[in-house]
Amino acid sequence: MKRLLLLRHAKACRERHGLDDIDRTLTDRGRADAIRMGHFLKEEKCVPEVVLCSPAARTRQTLELILPVLEDTPAVQSVRELYLAKASKIVEIVRQTRTAAGSLMIVGHNPGLEYCARTLARMPGGSESRKLYDAMSQKFPTAALAVIGFEIAEWDGIEPGAGELELFVRPKDLSGEADDN
Numbered sequence: 001m002k003r004l005l006l007l008r009h010a011k012a013c014r015e016r017h018g019l020d021d022i023d024r025t026l027t028d029r030g031r032a033d034a035i036r037m038g039h040f041l042k043e044e045k046c047v048p049e050v051v052l053c054s055p056a057a058r059t060r061q062t063l064e065l066i067l068p069v070l071e072d073t074p075a076v077q078s079v080r081e082l083y084l085a086k087a088s089k090i091v092e093i094v095r096q097t098r099t100a101a102g103s104l105m106i107v108g109h110n111p112g113l114e115y116c117a118r119t120l121a122r123m124p125g126g127s128e129s130r131k132l133y134d135a136m137s138q139k140f141p142t143a144a145l146a147v148i149g150f151e152i153a154e155w156d157g158i159e160p161g162a163g164e165l166e167l168f169v170r171p172k173d174l175s176g177e178a179d180d181n
Helices: 028-043 057-069 087-095 112-120 127-138 171-175
Strands: 002-008 050-053 075-078 103-108 145-150 164-169
Touching (some): 002 112, 028 057, 028 145, 028 171, 050 057, 057 075, 087 103
Parallel strands (some): 002 103, 050 075, 050 103
Antiparallel strands (some): 002 145, 145 164
16 A cells, blocks of 8 residues: 655745745745644554655645654655646656655645646545545645555556545644635
8 A cells, every 4th residue: 555645835925026936935924824734643643654746845845844743754856847747747757667665745836737637637536535536626725734655566657547535634724724826
């Protein structure tokens, strides 16, 4: 059994003159949401063993705020190809991951993460699972997390529609705040 965690970076400032997209940093709300998601990961015992992170400032900051909250520190690797990656590229990167780790987290960007989650998770049958799937399909906001389980032995075995959506959580689910991104 393998668990793939797909985490979108927390809310970042808008582009400004002279600031490249890759250098955009988190807003105050983004920092708070990242810490909140770290606590969620710890409380739900959903701490990844390995993390692959886009090199963008906003993804790195999101991860830097999550890591101190966790009891166990995962192995972290910056992966240049995750920057604004399409779903197919994310799947390719996961398939090429050579680790025995049972849980792998990708920290990246939309729309690639959202499409990746929808591609990999099969349509659920139960009503609770269906609610999660529908929420994920409607919007994958900043700092949202999808956890997809696979009955595979190696990461190169992930296939579209073969995963089970175990969790989909947004910052507003943890705080009761409205989601405006």
